[in-house]
Amino acid sequence: MEKNGLKIVTIGGGSSYTPELMEGFIKRHHELPVKELWLVDIEEGREKLEIVGSLAQRMVEAAGIDCKVYLTLNRRDALKDADFVTTQFRVGLLNARIKDERIPLKYGMIGQETNGAGGMFKAFRTIPVILDIVEDMKELCPDAWLVNFTNPAGMVTEAVAKYGKWDKVVGLCNVPIMNEMIAEFALSGGEGGMMEFFKNREKMEISRDKNFFLRFGGLNHLHWHRVYDKQGKERTMEVIEKIYGSEKAESGVANIRAMKFPIEQIRDLKMMPCPYHQYYYMTGDALEQEMKDAEEKGTRAEQVKKVETELFEIYKNADLHEKPKQLSQRGGAFYSDAACELINSIYNDKGTVMVVSTHNNGAIPDLPADSIVEVSSYIKAAGPQPLNFGPMPSSTRGLLQVMKSMEELTIEAAVTGSYEKALQAFTMNPIVTSGTQAKALLDEMLEAHKEHLPLFHKG
Numbered sequence: 001m002e003k004n005g006l007k008i009v010t011i012g013g014g015s016s017y018t019p020e021l022m023e024g025f026i027k028r029h030h031e032l033p034v035k036e037l038w039l040v041d042i043e044e045g046r047e048k049l050e051i052v053g054s055l056a057q058r059m060v061e062a063a064g065i066d067c068k069v070y071l072t073l074n075r076r077d078a079l080k081d082a083d084f085v086t087t088q089f090r091v092g093l094l095n096a097r098i099k100d101e102r103i104p105l106k107y108g109m110i111g112q113e114t115n116g117a118g119g120m121f122k123a124f125r126t127i128p129v130i131l132d133i134v135e136d137m138k139e140l141c142p143d144a145w146l147v148n149f150t151n152p153a154g155m156v157t158e159a160v161a162k163y164g165k166w167d168k169v170v171g172l173c174n175v176p177i178m179n180e181m182i183a184e185f186a187l188s189g190g191e192g193g194m195m196e197f198f199k200n201r202e203k204m205e206i207s208r209d210k211n212f213f214l215r216f217g218g219l220n221h222l223h224w225h226r227v228y229d230k231q232g233k234e235r236t237m238e239v240i241e242k243i244y245g246s247e248k249a250e251s252g253v254a255n256i257r258a259m260k261f262p263i264e265q266i267r268d269l270k271m272m273p274c275p276y277h278q279y280y281y282m283t284g285d286a287l288e289q290e291m292k293d294a295e296e297k298g299t300r301a302e303q304v305k306k307v308e309t310e311l312f313e314i315y316k317n318a319d320l321h322e323k324p325k326q327l328s329q330r331g332g333a334f335y336s337d338a339a340c341e342l343i344n345s346i347y348n349d350k351g352t353v354m355v356v357s358t359h360n361n362g363a364i365p366d367l368p369a370d371s372i373v374e375v376s377s378y379i380k381a382a383g384p385q386p387l388n389f390g391p392m393p394s395s396t397r398g399l400l401q402v403m404k405s406m407e408e409l410t411i412e413a414a415v416t417g418s419y420e421k422a423l424q425a426f427t428m429n430p431i432v433t434s435g436t437q438a439k440a441l442l443d444e445m446l447e448a449h450k451e452h453l454p455l456f457h458k459g
Contacts, residue, residue, distance in 0.1 A: 004033070005033050005034070005035030005036075006032070006033060006034045006035060006036075006083045006084065006347065007034075007035065007036040007038070007081060007082050007083050007084075008025070008034055008036070008037050008038070008082065008083065008084045008085075008086065008343070009037075009038045009040060009078045009079055009082040009084070009085045009086070009141075010037065010038065010039050010040065010085075010086045010087075010088065011040050011075065011085065011086070011087045011088070011089050011133060012040070012041065012045075012087060012088040012089030012090070012150070013038070013039025013040050013041050013049055013052070013053065013071070014039065014041040014045040014046075014047075014048035014049035014050075014051075014052055014053075015048075015052070015088045015089070016048075016052070016308050016311050016312070016315075016327065017088055017327075017336050018039065018052045018053075018055075018056060018088075018336075019052065019055055019056065019059065019315070019322075019323040019324070019327060020323050020327060020334075020336035020337060021086070021088075021336035021339060021340065022037070022055075022056045022059045022060070022069075022323070023059065023322070023323045023336075023337070024336055024337045024339065024340030024341070025037065025067070025340055026059060026060070026063045026065060028340055028341075028344050029063070029065045029067070031344060031348055032340070032343065032344045032347055032348070033066075034067050035066065035067060035068065036067070036068055036070060037056070037067060037068070037069050037070070038070045038071075038072060038078035038082070039052070039053050039056065039069065039070065039071050039072070040072055040073070040074075040075050040078045041073060041089075042073060043073060044093065045093075046073065048312060049071055049073075050071065051312050051315050051316055052312070052315055053069060053071040054315075055315045055320060055321075056069045057069045058318075058320065058321040059321055059322060059323075061321070062321035062322070075133070075136060076136055076140060079136050079137060079140040079141050079144075080140045080141065081140070081141055082137075082140070082141040082144045083141075083143075083144055083145070083347075084144060084145050084146075084147060084343050084346075085133070085137060085141065085144050085145070085146050085147070086146075086147045086148075086149070086339055086343075087130065087133065087146065087147070087148045087149070087150045087156075088149055088150055088336075089126075089129070089150055090150070091122075091125040091126050091129055091452050092125055092449065092451070092452045094301050094304060094305045094308070096122075096125065096449060096452065097113055097118070097122070097301035097304075098299060098301040098302055098305075099121075099445070099448045099449065100112075100113060100117070100118030100119075100121050100122060100301070100445075101113070101118055101294070101299035101300060101301050101302075102294070102299055103117075103441065103444055103445055103448060104116060104117045104118060104432075104441060104445075105290065105291055105294055105299075106444075107433065107437055107440065107441045108287070108433070108437075109287070109431065109432055109433055109437075109441065110279055110283070110286060110287050110290060110431050111290065111294075111299065112279065112290075112300075113151060113300070113301070114151045114152040114153075114220075114221050114276070115221065115276060115279045115431060116279065116429060116431040116432055117426065117429070117432050117441055117442075117445060119151075119152050120406075120410045120422075120425060120426065120429065120432075121445050121449060122151060122152055123152050123155045123156065123159075123410050123411065123414050124410070124413065124414045124422070124449070124453055124456070125449060125452045125453060126150055126151075126152075126156055126414075127155070127156060127159040127163075127411060127414035127415060128414065128415070128454075128455060130148070130150065130156050130159060130160055130164070131159065131160070131163060131164050131415070133146075134146070134160055134164035134166045135164075137166070138166075143168075144168070145168045145169070145170065145343070145346060145383070146160060146166060146168060146169040146170070147169075147170055147172060147339050147342055147343060148160065148169060148170070148171045148172065148357075149171070149172040149173065149336075149338075149339060152220060152221070153171040153172065153173050153220045153357055154171055154219050154220030154221070154357045154372055154373075154374060154407065155220075155407050155410060155411055156171065157169055157170070157171030157220075157357045157358075157372045158357075158371065158372035158407065158408075158411055159411045159414065159415065161359065161370075161372060162370070162411070163411070163415050167359075167383075168383060170342060170356050170357065170358055170383065170384055171220060171356060171357025171358070171372065171374075172338050172339055172342060172356060172357070173220055173221070173338075173355075173357070173374065174334045174338060175221065175223075175274050175275065175276070176214075176216055176223070176225070176274075176355035176374070177334045177338060177355075178275075178334070179214065179216075179225060179272065179274060180212075180214050182239075182243060183212050183214055183227045183235075183239050183272075184211065184212060186238070186239045186242040186243050187211070187212055187227070187229070187235060187238065187239060187242075188211070211229065211230060212227055212228065212229055212230070212235065213227075213228045213229075213230070213353075214226070214227050214228075214355075214376070215228070215376050215387060215389060216355045216374060216375055216376045216389070217363070217364050217373070217374075217375050217376075217389030217390075217392070218274075218364075218373065218374055218375075218396075218400060219357075219373060219374055219400065219403055219404060219407070220357050220374045221274065221276040222274070222276065222277070222280075222374075222399070222400065222403055223274050223355075223374045223375075224269065224271035224272060224273055224274070224392075224396055225271060225272050225274075226270075226271055226272070227239050227272065236270060236271060236272065237267070237270065239272060240263075240266050240267060240272060243272075244260075244261055244263050244266045245263050259278040259282055259285060259286060259289065261273065261277070261278070261281060261282065262281075265281065268395060269393075269395055269396065270393075271396070279431050280399060280430055280431065283430075283431055307326075310326065311324070311326060311327065314326060338354065341354065342354060342356065342379055345379035345380070346379060346380070346381060346383065347381075349380055349381035350379065350380075351378045351379065351380055352378070352379045353376055353377070353378055353379075353387075354376070354377060354379050354384075355374060355375065355376050355377070356374070356375070356377050356379070356384050357372050357373065357374045358372065358373070358375065358377055358383070358384040358386055359371075359372065359373075359384075359386070360372070360373045360375075360386070361386060362388070363375045363386040363387065363388050363389050364389050364390075364391075364392065364400075365390070365391050366391055366392050366397050366400060366401060367400070367401065367404050368404075371404060373386070375387060375389055376389075399430070402428065402430065403430075405428060406425050406428045406429050409421050409422075409424050409425035409428060410422075410425045413425055414455075415455075416455065417453075417454075417455025417456045417457075417458055419442075419446075419456065422442060422446075422456070423438065423439060423442055426438040426439075426441070426442050
């Protein structure tokens with residue numbers, strides 16, 4: 001990698017997240033000299049690409065940095081000689097996500113972007129596309145790093161590593177960053193539990209010089225973590241009491257509904273869960289709330305569609321030259337900033353500790369060494385160096401292993417178009433009802449997404 005300037009390509013460049021990505025590169029430009037940022041999209045995303053690309057260029061000009069923004073619908077033109085490739089695309093756009101959320105509800109099952117049947121179908125649609133991108137990279141930028149935050153991030157990253165045979169891949173998620181901020185809030189005098197944190201979240205910033213260290217272990221959207229202070233003393237139980245022991249204690253992020261966990265269960269875990277655990281620890285409650293929300297105000301995808309329409313109207317303003325604060329309503333806050341810091345740490349061999357989806361290599365001995373896991377890692381020039389999390393206790397080990405097996409089957413089904421593997425994965429998923437209900441749901445979703453699932457309809 002030459003030190004005289006970087007070429008970075010973003011697949012899904014017309015995303016509403018792109019202004020945050022641009023902001024992250026601008027504030028790091030003194031140590032991360034991005035000379036070219038190529039934003040790539042498809043024909044259906046042309047209008048959004050042009051709107052957000054114009055804003056990105058205005059941001060560059062306002063910052064006065066030496067960086068050129070390129071917009072293209074030709075992925076291969078963009079990938080030539082890239083140093084880093086980031087992926088933030090959605091196959092089928094938000095209309096596909098609406099189907100992922102609506103159809104399972106008809107069968108009395110959770111419909112969610114990355115969990116349950118919806119998350120599995122997002123993987124079915126996404127994995128063949130990411131593998132095509134990898135084939136282009138092998139030809140056009142064989143030394144580039146692939147930084148993926150296309151959901152379901154863990155499964156997409158594992159598909160790239162195992163089936164794409166591309167080792168220089170890292171998956172990212174914003175949820176660990178939120179967990180770090182929650183711990184900082186709790187141990188710095190914050191009161192009132194999770195909901196009070198979310199009221200104050202917009203005033204908070206990501207700090208790379210933390211007073212506390214969090215060690216994460218698990219899978220994307222299914223991780224647990226422990227909290228330590230700078231003296232090495234574990235503070236996990238203290239955080240649990242402050243966050244989940246409060247009358248107002250609820251667990252949520254912008255894109256999923258907050259829900260209260262039973263404090264007795266969390267105390268027994270002796271680890272902090274992530275908000276997505278509500279789908280596994282409180283399945284019935286989560287389903288009931290999701291059905292109510294869908295009836296009263298639409299599914300999350302339907303709500304996001306409205307937010308995005310408003311965002312792109314804001315982005316059109318020729319006088320706007322910074323990330324608007326309304327972007328925080330979109331969900332997924334800090335994804336892009338995390339991507340910029342990851343690239344920065346690889347490029348400058350910084351050794352920053354970040355939570356990423358990467359090769360297990362024994363960090364969690366309960367899972368295969370070649371699995372992709374979400375763990376705290378040192379980020380060096382050679383990529384993530386995972387920290388050992390150690391064996392999982394009985395309270396988490398079984399669910400973790402079932403979910404990893406489900407991921408492996410889902411990935412294999414996505415790569416091969418195997419109906420049998422897809423059904424097997426459905427049957428194994430804890431929040432998908434098994435038997436004839438699972439088969440009926442699978443059949444309806446395969447038909448609903450037929451346009452974007454050619455491997456499942458090849459004959």
